[in-house]
Amino acid sequence: xENKKKKTTQIDRKSFLLKSAATTVAVAFGANHLFGGSxxxxxxxxxxxxxxxxxxxxxxxxxxxxxxSKPWNAETPPxxxxxxxxxxxxxxxxxxxxxxxxxxxxxxxxxxxxESAKQKKTYTxxxxxxxxxxxxxxxxxxxxxxxxxxxxxxxxGNQWGVGAIGCPKWTGVRLKDVLNDVGVKSNAVxxxxxxxxxxxxxxxxxxxxxxxxxxxxxxxxxxxxAWSMNDEDLPLxxxxxxxxxxxxxxxxxxxxxxxxxxxxxKVHDGPKMExxxxxxxxxxxxxxxxxxEEDMVIIERLPVKSIITYxxxxxxxxxxxxxxxxxxxxxxxxxxxxxxxxxxxxxxxNKCTLDSADNKNAWQQWKTxxxxxxxxxxxxxxxxxxxxGTMQPMVLPGxxxxxxxxxxxxxxxxxRT
Amino acid sequence: MEKIRKKINFLGALYIVTLFIPFAVFVYPMLxxxxxxxxEVVEEEEEAEVVNGIEVxxxxxxxxxxxxxxxxxxxxxxxxxxxQNAATREGWIEIxxxxxxxxxxxxxxxxxxxxxxxxSKNYAPKEVGRRPNLENIEWYDLEI
Numbered sequence: 001x002e003n004k005k006k007k008t009t010q011i012d013r014k015s016f017l018l019k020s021a022a023t024t025v026a027v028a029f030g031a032n033h034l035f036g037g038s039x040x041x042x043x044x045x046x047x048x049x050x051x052x053x054x055x056x057x058x059x060x061x062x063x064x065x066x067x068x069s070k071p072w073n074a075e076t077p078p079x080x081x082x083x084x085x086x087x088x089x090x091x092x093x094x095x096x097x098x099x100x101x102x103x104x105x106x107x108x109x110x111x112x113x114x115e116s117a118k119q120k121k122t123y124t125x126x127x128x129x130x131x132x133x134x135x136x137x138x139x140x141x142x143x144x145x146x147x148x149x150x151x152x153x154x155x156x157g158n159q160w161g162v163g164a165i166g167c168p169k170w171t172g173v174r175l176k177d178v179l180n181d182v183g184v185k186s187n188a189v190x191x192x193x194x195x196x197x198x199x200x201x202x203x204x205x206x207x208x209x210x211x212x213x214x215x216x217x218x219x220x221x222x223x224x225x226a227w228s229m230n231d232e233d234l235p236l237x238x239x240x241x242x243x244x245x246x247x248x249x250x251x252x253x254x255x256x257x258x259x260x261x262x263x264x265x266k267v268h269d270g271p272k273m274e275x276x277x278x279x280x281x282x283x284x285x286x287x288x289x290x291x292x293e294e295d296m297v298i299i300e301r302l303p304v305k306s307i308i309t310y311x312x313x314x315x316x317x318x319x320x321x322x323x324x325x326x327x328x329x330x331x332x333x334x335x336x337x338x339x340x341x342x343x344x345x346x347x348x349x350n351k352c353t354l355d356s357a358d359n360k361n362a363w364q365q366w367k368t369x370x371x372x373x374x375x376x377x378x379x380x381x382x383x384x385x386x387x388x389g390t391m392q393p394m395v396l397p398g399x400x401x402x403x404x405x406x407x408x409x410x411x412x413x414x415x416r417t
Numbered sequence: 418m419e420k421i422r423k424k425i426n427f428l429g430a431l432y433i434v435t436l437f438i439p440f441a442v443f444v445y446p447m448l449x450x451x452x453x454x455x456x457e458v459v460e461e462e463e464e465a466e467v468v469n470g471i472e473v474x475x476x477x478x479x480x481x482x483x484x485x486x487x488x489x490x491x492x493x494x495x496x497x498x499x500x501q502n503a504a505t506r507e508g509w510i511e512i513x514x515x516x517x518x519x520x521x522x523x524x525x526x527x528x529x530x531x532x533x534x535x536x537s538k539n540y541a542p543k544e545v546g547r548r549p550n551l552e553n554i555e556w557y558d559l560e561i
Contacts, residue, residue, distance in 0.1 A: 070495040152545045159501045199523040200493040315559035395547040413551045
């Protein structure tokens with residue numbers, strides 16, 4: 001016992017020293033978050049970057065579940081997503097690389113280039129803001145792997161539950177206004193982004209992620225180059241100072257720390273566009289099937305989905321008291337037509353009241369009053385239907401090797417006492 | 418004026434140098450690997466502290482090979498990315514190959530089979546079907 005105690009003290013002292021070291025370096029270089037970052041990563045002890053403390057995520061709610069501290073990935077428990085406009089501290093974090101160390105807004109530029117750009121043009125941050133009209137839209141941002149946790153056989157990657165989703169208000173300029181100012185050739189197929197995040201290995205020549213969307217999605221009114229979330233600067237973890245927002249598509253298309261856009265004459269081929277990343281089998285496969293690379297296709301719009309944000313799972317209700325159940329529903333590029341809840345695992349469904357969306361690609365609010373029919377354990381299930389009549393499945397839909405697009409009904413546990 | 422400015426510059430430089438002294442003396446030796454393996458040094462100094470089968474510092478299941486996983490996998494990403502995943506031996510090989518081909522992971526040499534033994538034994542997939550039960554529910558009285 002005595003021996004163990006001593007060890008703990010040693011560890012504490014070491015981690016203290018490491019922290020002091022980082023602080024000293026941070027002061028000297030003006031870096032504001034050395035703990036998550038890494039230069040020559042091989043020289044760093046794994047324990048020095050490991051943490052389970054949510055407090056380490058600057059500007060984020062302490063109840064966010066940290067899935068990965070390097071790179072930073074954290075999801076929001078559904079009961080924290082009750083607001084119509086997701087507050088910045090409750091928006092999930094999904095990073096592929098290391099968050100940029102320093103952001104100098106006065107020196108930040110955005111360059112548009114590529115085979116299908118009529119010219120190469122660079123805008124300063126200030127020019128971008130002054131030259132183009134500003135627009136504000138409420139747009140869903142959801143990780144393509146949201147719901148991966150339920151895959152069986154499991155799919156590798158961050159094991160997201162249901163909380164890699166948010167729907168803040170974004171302000172910026174329309175991507176199409178900027179692209180048209182540069183000039184888009186008629187052979188344009190895709191746009192690809194480049195951000196200022198760096199690769200986990202610390203290799204400056206390696207790009208952690210560079211994805212994009214087909215030119216038609218890029219030209220939509222709601223496709224934004226945004227600098228503001230809910231009328232404030234973007235959080236650093238979510239792309240400060242500039243990012244793309246494509247509502248309803250995998251969030252990996254909405255590049256963060258944006259500094260370059262390439263207008264491509266073919267499907268963009270940056271890291272994580274190819275192979276198995278953000279792709280699903282062209283045809284349905286049995287769970288666990290090995291799918292050849294050439295049979296994988298890029299995910300575009302995300303499927304219909306909903307969450308229960310109130311009450312929090314685990315609610316005990318006394319007797320036959322009526323309580324409200326509410327949440328949000330969204331459907332990629334479509335809108336929501338109906339939302340239903342069930343208290344009997346889908347045997348019967350009850351239609352909820354449903355608000356309309358602020359704009360295309362925004363989620364919609366639904367609510368209903370619930371009375372549990374008898375004493376005991378129940379689950380509340382929610383199921384949304386999109387404007388094409390497609391409903392959420394009640395179980396994990398099409399298994400795919402990388403664990404994308406799980407839109408099975410969300411459910412909470414409740415008990416009548 | 419020029420003199421004063423020089424003095425300020427000198428003081429500024431002195432300040433920055435002073436900041437580096439504790440770094441250089443106390444911490445630099447800890448951050449910079451001797452023979453390229455700082456994690457090994459840390460591990461060798463202390464016996465593993467194990468709580469409920471988990472080695473506390475790394476968060477990994479305590480079993481043969483955990484140190485190799487901590488050093489090799491933890492060099493680029495957090496070990497949470499290991500512990501939250503599960504795969505068969507074949508699945509872990511695929512993940513390692515993907516990291517070697519695209520993410521800059523080095524050749525693991527003789528350690529590869531030890532790492533694969535460890536991962537496929539301790540982080541193997543469980544059959545849960547298409548909808549597991551809701552678990553780890555924290556029950557509370559709902560105020561109405």
